[in-house]
Amino acid sequence: MIALHNLTVRTTGGHVAVRGADLAIQPGQRLGVVGESGSGKTLLALSMIGMVPEGLQVDGQVLVKGETIAADDERAWRRHRARTMAMIFQEPMAALNPLVRVGDTVAEPLRLHLGLDRAAARKRALDLFEETGIPQARRRLGQYPHELSGGQRQRVLIALALACDPDLLIADEPTTALDAQVALRITDLLVRLSQDRQMALMFISHDLAAVSRTTHDIVVMYGGDIVERGQTVRVLSDPAHPYTQGLLAARPSLMHRERRLPTIPGTVPQLFALPPGCRFAGRCARELPQCVGTRPPVVATPTGQAACHLPGAGQT
Amino acid sequence: MSDDLLSVQGVTRRYVLPRRTLLSTPPVLAAVENVGFELSAGQTLGIVGESGSGKSTLARMVMGFERPDTGKILFKGRDIHGLSTGDLRRARRNFQMVFQDPFGSLDPRRRVGWSIAEPLRAMGETDNDNRVGRALEQVGLQASQAGRFPHEFSGGQRQRIAIARAIITRPSLLVADEAVSALDVSVQAQILNLLMDLQDDLGLAMLFISHDLAVVSSICDTLLVMQAGQVLEAGTVNDVLGAPKHDYTRALLAAARVGGVASP
Numbered sequence: 001m002i003a004l005h006n007l008t009v010r011t012t013g014g015h016v017a018v019r020g021a022d023l024a025i026q027p028g029q030r031l032g033v034v035g036e037s038g039s040g041k042t043l044l045a046l047s048m049i050g051m052v053p054e055g056l057q058v059d060g061q062v063l064v065k066g067e068t069i070a071a072d073d074e075r076a077w078r079r080h081r082a083r084t085m086a087m088i089f090q091e092p093m094a095a096l097n098p099l100v101r102v103g104d105t106v107a108e109p110l111r112l113h114l115g116l117d118r119a120a121a122r123k124r125a126l127d128l129f130e131e132t133g134i135p136q137a138r139r140r141l142g143q144y145p146h147e148l149s150g151g152q153r154q155r156v157l158i159a160l161a162l163a164c165d166p167d168l169l170i171a172d173e174p175t176t177a178l179d180a181q182v183a184l185r186i187t188d189l190l191v192r193l194s195q196d197r198q199m200a201l202m203f204i205s206h207d208l209a210a211v212s213r214t215t216h217d218i219v220v221m222y223g224g225d226i227v228e229r230g231q232t233v234r235v236l237s238d239p240a241h242p243y244t245q246g247l248l249a250a251r252p253s254l255m256h257r258e259r260r261l262p263t264i265p266g267t268v269p270q271l272f273a274l275p276p277g278c279r280f281a282g283r284c285a286r287e288l289p290q291c292v293g294t295r296p297p298v299v300a301t302p303t304g305q306a307a308c309h310l311p312g313a314g315q316t
Numbered sequence: 317m318s319d320d321l322l323s324v325q326g327v328t329r330r331y332v333l334p335r336r337t338l339l340s341t342p343p344v345l346a347a348v349e350n351v352g353f354e355l356s357a358g359q360t361l362g363i364v365g366e367s368g369s370g371k372s373t374l375a376r377m378v379m380g381f382e383r384p385d386t387g388k389i390l391f392k393g394r395d396i397h398g399l400s401t402g403d404l405r406r407a408r409r410n411f412q413m414v415f416q417d418p419f420g421s422l423d424p425r426r427r428v429g430w431s432i433a434e435p436l437r438a439m440g441e442t443d444n445d446n447r448v449g450r451a452l453e454q455v456g457l458q459a460s461q462a463g464r465f466p467h468e469f470s471g472g473q474r475q476r477i478a479i480a481r482a483i484i485t486r487p488s489l490l491v492a493d494e495a496v497s498a499l500d501v502s503v504q505a506q507i508l509n510l511l512m513d514l515q516d517d518l519g520l521a522m523l524f525i526s527h528d529l530a531v532v533s534s535i536c537d538t539l540l541v542m543q544a545g546q547v548l549e550a551g552t553v554n555d556v557l558g559a560p561k562h563d564y565t566r567a568l569l570a571a572a573r574v575g576g577v578a579s580p
Contacts (some may be wrong), residue, residue: 036500172430179366180527180571181564206500209530209574235572250505252555254572260512261505261534267470269502 001027001167001200009043009052009224015271017056018043019224019279022156025168025200026182030191032215032232033204036247038268041204046172046280048202049085050077053059054197082113086304090173092153095144102156103129103141109163128159133189135201151182169193175210187214210253212236213259220244223279230304240301240311242284277308285309317335321521322355322378322411322489329373329388347373349545350387357488360513360522362536362553364529364568370545371525375493378523379413391489409439412482416494417422418474422466429462439485441442451480454517455510461500472503476510483514490514491523496531530572533557543566 003024009017018040024106025031033041042120046052047062048069058071064084071075089095096105106128116124122141129137132155145153154174161169171190173267175183187203187210203214211218211232218232220241229239239245246264266283275281281291288309296309323377328349330428335342350372355361363371376382378389380396383556393409397405412435415421422431432448449459455476466474475495482490492511496504512535526532532539539556541548541564548562558564 001415036502117398165524180529181366181567184571212574213570220436247501248574250502251574252505252508252528252530254530254569263505263509264502267472268505295540 001025001065003061003063004044004048005061005063007058007062009040009047010055010057010059011271012055012139013272016274017224017271018047020060021226023219023226025202025296026149026245027167028194028198028200029217030194030201030203032211032218033202033221034206034208034211034218034247035221036206036268038223038271039221039306041221042172044221045172045202045204047071048168049072049081049087049170051087081155082161083110083166085168085172086164086166087172088157088161088174089153090176092157092177093145093149095157096153098145101142101144101261102148103143106141106160106163109160113164117133123164125159128162129156131193132156132159132162133185134159149182150178151186154182154186155189158186158193162197164180164192165197166199168202170202170204172204174204176205176207183210190214207310207316208236208248209291220247223309224271225279227280227308228301228302228304228306234303238303240303241306241308242286243280246283278307319356319407320354321357321391321392322523323352323388323393324374324378325352325388325390327351327374327377327384327389329370329377329382329384336477340564343485344561346545348377348384351430351542351545351547353428353540353547353550354488355523356520358519359538360515360524360536362532362539362541363523363525364532365525366527367541368544369542369566371542373495373545375413375523375525375541379411380408381493405438409435409485410487410488411489411491412485413491413493414475414478414482414495416497418478419426419466421478422474424466427463427465428469428477431466432477432484433461435481435485441555447484448480450483452477454483454514455480456506470503472499475499475503475507479507479510483518486518487520489521489523491525493525494527495524497526497528504531511535527568528572529557529568576578 004021007021008019015151021044035041047058052058052071056101056266061167062069064080103125109123110116110124126137129140134140134152134155189199191214205211215232218235219226222243239248249262250264258282264283275292278296279292279296281287291309296306296307299311300303301311329347331345331347333343333345365371377384383397418525429448432451436443450460452459452462457476498505524536536553539553540550543564548564549556
């Protein structure tokens with residue numbers, strides 16, 4: 001449905017923020033994208049909706065329903081946005097206009113993209129509010145963003161994203177700003193909507209717990225590379241890439257007070273300081289001489305694929 | 317008990333909200349309602365709860381930034397809210413705080429050495445034997461980095477600088493309010509380890525506030541779960557997580573669990 005081939009995003013300074021990513025999303029698929037800040041996960045998502053910030057250079061191919069779309073072909077993207085794919089963001093307050101009633105916000109794409117009249121758009125907005133579980137939906141339509149709680153605002157944004165019945169919903173850190181209980185309800189809602197509507201979901205998060213309860217497949221990113229992919233449950237229980245292993249080990253686990261947590265040495269390097277070969281070189285315990293200079297091949301692992309010179313089980 | 321470093325006794329803090337209409341009585345929000353706990357030297361108490369549960373208000377009262385309406389907060393047996401402003405400032409050398417946002421808590425126009433020495437200046441002391449340099453080394457940075465500015469450091473390094481500032485007066489209590497929440501997982505583990513190292517080296521007691529149950533369980537001995545200003549449950553980490561009594565605690569557990577990986 002949407003596919004990326006050898007997608008590379010460069011900054012104005014020529015630094016590579018996403019390197020040669022290949023990714024395809026099937027109808028109804030729920031895909032998680034995990035990685036730390038600066039791993040390129042948001043740029044990957046933005047390139048799938050034609051919203052890479054100006055000044056960045058996009059190379060490679062983006063296929064939407066079989067049609068190749070250039071990164072700057074705004075007319076073509078506008079045809080697909082909202083209908084083929086829609087996106088929600090981390091901070092629901094920043095994404096809503098504080099001066100517009102939320103019902104009107106949701107009605108706007110209905111009138112603009114689908115050409116509904118005012119009454120029909122309002123009726124449809126009410127349906128969407130009810131579908132996304134907003135309590136007292138009719139009253140909420142006339143309220144302003146500041147009158148809603150954080151979870152309700154995120155539901156409004158989900159309703160807005162669903163307005164034109166997209167085939168793919170991209171959710172970029174949708175639960176990061178929310179409290180635990182609310183976050184659970186939002187991930188449940190996303191899973192239910194994806195199943196009910198046969199809608200694909202791309203769920204981007206640094207929160208491994210949220211990704212594990214929301215998605216079926218997973219992509220792990222580091223330093224602009226996709227370093228590992230496979231079924232979410234299997235990758236998280238038996239990771240093959242040293243970075244995925246380190247990430248899982250570094251996460252505090254419930255129930256036991258460990259004396260010290262295993263850590264990944266160093267920090268995520270700045271874009272200009274990334275090693276030319278494997279991006280994880282310099283922080284990896286299994287490093288081989290070729291890791292620094294040669295980009296690792298993508299190899300099959302018991303749980304999927306990994307881009308590593310020496311993938312496999314074992315501690316980093 | 318007399319050997320407690322910190323004793324919080326039946327503390328309540330209410331805020332009066334703006335009135336809804338001109339003549340109505342303004343509504344009152346009980347941010348913290350009758351909360352009590354004890355913390356001994358070298359121990360770590362975790363406070364978990366969502367935003368608005370009162371955990372930060374509690375921390376601010378322990379630090380003496382804010383006064384409780386009722387109840388007492390005893391630090392080494394002395395009621396900190398009974399102290400004069402000057403005495404409270406001097407007493408604060410014994411309890412310091414680390415905040416959530418490592419970008420907002422350091423003055424961007426001052427060299428980090430200046431920021432780290434700020435508690436010393438507040439005590440009327442000078443950095444005569446290079447305590448700034450040693451504090452930097454204690455948190456895993458180099459003494460020579462004192463002359464740099466905050467923007468030259470990553471988020472994790474900035475949080476180390478904030479910790480260096482907090483330990484420079486050699487406090488016996490450290491209050492950490494969401495100190496690792498803004499950090500990436502791999503950096504978060506480094507900071508948690510640093511806090512545990514410092515605790516061993518300096519015999520620090522810690523009040524560790526977080527919304528992430530996994531983080532709290534990795535560093536704390538005992539645990540308070542708060543919701544809407546009240547303590548829902550309290551006990552050792554294993555007791556509370558092993559047999560959670562409230563739906564809310566169960567939800568926090570579910571939110572922190574990675575399917576098939578870290579589940580108990």
